Amino acid sequence: MKILVCISKTPDTTAKIAFTDNNTKFATDGVQWIINPYDEWYALVRAIELKEADPSIALHLLNVGGADSEPIIRKALALGGDEAIRVNSEENDSFFVASQIANIAKEGGYDLVFTGKETIDYNGSSIGGMVAELLGNTYISHATKFDLQDGKALVTREIEGGEEQCQAAFPLVVSCQKGMAEQRIPNMKGIMGARTKPLKVVEPIAVDSMTSVVSFELPPAKAGVKLVSADQPEELVRLLREEAKVI
Amino acid sequence: MxxxxxxxxxxxxxxxxxxxxxxxxxxxxxxxxxxxxxxxxxxxxxxxxxxxxxxxxxxxxxxxxxxxxxxxxxxxxxxxxxxxxxxxxxxxxxxxxxxxxxxxxxxxxxxxxxxxxxxxxxxxxxxxxxxxxxxxxxxxxxxxxxxxxxxxxxxxxxxxxxxxxxxxxxVQASIPASNVEVVAVNKVSGEVPLSEADIVVSGGRGLKGPENWGLVTELAQLLGAATACSRPVADIHWRPHHEHVGQTGLAIAPNLYIAIGISGAIQHLAGVNRSKTIVVINKDPEAPFFKAADYGIVGDAFEVVPKVIEAVKKIKAS
Incomplete structure (x- = not known):
């Protein structure tokens, strides 16, 4: 069985969000880059667990990004996985990225493609579904549990108002979220081993993007908190009813 | 068109x-x-x-x-x-x-x-x-x-x-066969689903233990609200994972979000900052959450929340 885990580079969760070039670019000065948490904690770690249970599984990592993605790819390899592929391209829209992933997935004949449910920068939630459609594969989104059973996938996923357990045959694309696995810290052996794992760089295929970012904006600043004395909670309740009109 | x-x-x-x-x-x-x-x-x-x-x-x-x-x-x-x-x-x-x-x-x-x-x-x-x-x-x-x-x-x-x-x-449509077989469905019943709730009452580590969650659930019930929690609370299993709101949990945008005993780390704010009105109850006046809040009470949750509950009961009765 071959598993492909897609990892994206995102700003750290505590990064200051600011923009440059007339609000058309994210200000990267001083920003720490991380593996998108949904890709790392849930998709990658669950895939590593599957491989630990069955070492015959081939586990490959895929990033669509520039050379500056390599530190996060090495970190991912330090957690686990046999090898990585980087499609050498600066970021573009989700259709462009999904097309690159689908191309690699098709050529490599992967049975299972894991993505995070979304990235914490663009919040698109689109890559998994687009890859599945491009490949003509089944797509299970928002997975909170994933197991292999009798050659099929047994997946628990979030649906509107609850969750459902479902079964599907491969090939399959799954987007992962909390519940799939627990965050891991790479150990020294993993970090040393990651240095020599293969990292193949390939050029992107030509794809026309469907959308583009015109500009960014920051939300207007909050007016400031209105503090109510701890002795007068009825005043808080009055404000919520009469001023904010929310209860 | x-x-x-x-x-x-x-x-x-x-x-x-x-x-x-x-x-x-x-x-x-x-x-x-x-x-x-x-x-x-x-x-x-x-x-x-x-x-x-x-x-x-x-x-x-x-x-x-x-x-x-x-x-x-x-x-x-x-x-x-x-x-x-x-x-x-x-x-x-x-x-x-x-x-x-x-x-x-x-x-x-x-x-x-x-x-x-x-x-x-x-x-x-x-x-x-x-x-x-x-x-x-x-x-x-x-x-x-x-x-x-x-x-x-x-x-x-x-x-x-x-x-x-x-x-x-x-409308006529041909329906393709599904490759996904549903084995079991588990819908949350009797509770307001978090993603759809107009009002959400949320608790953090400041509540000190799962045994104190009655404060959160009672206030939530009174307001017809859903309950939520911060990431540490879900991680130490005081509350179920599906209640975790924040950067890596659920992102919500209710009309009213009431945070009790949550300091307001940037990752938590990322999951709730689209809420229309934010109320923070925290005993630490320096809690970062106050900067993102519309209304706040600096005080001990165990003293303040019961009083808020009484005040809501009064206003609901009137």
């Missing part, structure tokens, strides 16, 4: 977020000088003609019971068949929308804006504002394709109703 709004349903009832999508679709149709139509999949017990009150002219239905189960591949296929000449398809960016919209985007070669929060600017092209960086910023996205798909963030746009009744008609 027209607008097609996909109406999501569960257990025969239209999802709240879909009324918002309908309102959005109708306003977009007015802006573009066209009409908004809707599509409902599966068997629905609600009176669909009432979608007319939200500005929908015609409701197309494919009322096959197999469609009560959501499979992204099947839904995208059927929606694409029903879309016909529609130039813009509007969905809610809820769990269903997030599964279906990207497939539909590829199938129809229609650029997708997911997490949209406003009507497009059509003065130059077609530019839609969406939420990015987990609610910490907005991006204006130009859609370059002829057909477009907009997945609207729940509780970002609101609903508007007027007089009107929509024509309801069945």
């Amino acid at each position: 027209s607008i097609l709004v996909f109406i999501d349903q569960a257990d025969g009832h239209i999802k709240k977020a879909s009324f918002e999508a309908a309102t959005y679709g109708a306003k977009l149709a007015a802006q573009l000088g066209t009409t908004a139509e809707a599509l409902v999949l599966g068997t629905v017990s609600d009176d669909l003609s009432t979608l007319g009150q939200y500005g929908i002219k015609k409701v197309h239905t494919v009322s096959d019971a197999s469609l009560n189960k959501m499979d992204a591949a099947v839904y995208a296929d059927v929606i694409a068949q029903a879309a016909g000449q529609a130039t813009v398809i509007v969905l809610s960016n809820n769990t269903t929308g997030k599964a279906v919209a990207p497939r539909l985007s590829v199938k129809l070669k229609a650029g997708l804006v997911s997490g949209a929060i406003s009507l497009p600017d059509t003065s130059q092209g077609f530019v839609v504002r969406k939420s990015v960086f987990s609610g910490k910023a907005f991006a204006n996205i130009a859609v370059k394709t002829d057909k477009k798909i907009i997945a609207l963030n729940p509780n970002a746009f609101g609903t508007e109703t007027g007089a009107g009744s929509a024509e309801v008609a069945a």
Whole structure:
């Protein structure tokens, strides 16, 4: 069985969000880059667990990004996985990225493609579904549990108002979220081993993007908190009813 | 050319977020000088003609019971068949929308804006504002394709109703076989689903232990609210994981978010900063959450919250 885990580079969760070039670019000065948490904690770690249970599984990592993605790819390899592929391209829209992933997935004949449910920068939630459609594969989104059973996938996923357990045959694309696995810290052996794992760089295929970012904006600043004395909670309740009109 | 709004349903009832999508679709149709139509999949017990009150002219239905189960591949296929000449398809960016919209985007070669929060600017092209960086910023996205798909963030746009009744008609569609076999369904019953709640009461480590959660649940019950928690609370299993709101949990946008004993780490704020009104109760006046709050009480939750509960009871009784 071959598993492909897609990892994206995102700003750290505590990064200051600011923009440059007339609000058309994210200000990267001083920003720490991380593996998108949904890709790392849930998709990658669950895939590593599957491989630990069955070492015959081939586990490959895929990033669509520039050379500056390599530190996060090495970190991912330090957690686990046999090898990585980087499609050498600066970021573009989700259709462009999904097309690159689908191309690699098709050529490599992967049975299972894991993505995070979304990235914490663009919040698109689109890559998994687009890859599945491009490949003509089944797509299970928002997975909170994933197991292999009798050659099929047994997946628990979030649906509107609850969750459902479902079964599907491969090939399959799954987007992962909390519940799939627990965050891991790479150990020294993993970090040393990651240095020599293969990292193949390939050029992107030509794809026309469907959308583009015109500009960014920051939300207007909050007016400031209105503090109510701890002795007068009825005043808080009055404000919520009469001023904010929310209860 | 027209607008097609996909109406999501569960257990025969239209999802709240879909009324918002309908309102959005109708306003977009007015802006573009066209009409908004809707599509409902599966068997629905609600009176669909009432979608007319939200500005929908015609409701197309494919009322096959197999469609009560959501499979992204099947839904995208059927929606694409029903879309016909529609130039813009509007969905809610809820769990269903997030599964279906990207497939539909590829199938129809229609650029997708997911997490949209406003009507497009059509003065130059077609530019839609969406939420990015987990609610910490907005991006204006130009859609370059002829057909477009907009997945609207729940509780970002609101609903508007007027007089009107929509024509309801069945539409022919061939329904592909699903490759996903549902083994078990576990719906949260008797509680307000967190993603749809107008009011959310949330607790953090400041509550000191799961045995003290009665404060949160009692206040939530009084307000008809859903309950939530911070990440540490879910991680140490005081509360179930599905209640975790924040950067890596659920992102919510209720009208009112009440945070009790939560300091307001940036990762937590990322999941709740789209809330319309934020109330923070924390004994630490330096808690970062106060900077993001609209109202706050500096005080011990164990003393303040029971008093808030009493005050809410009084106001509910009056």
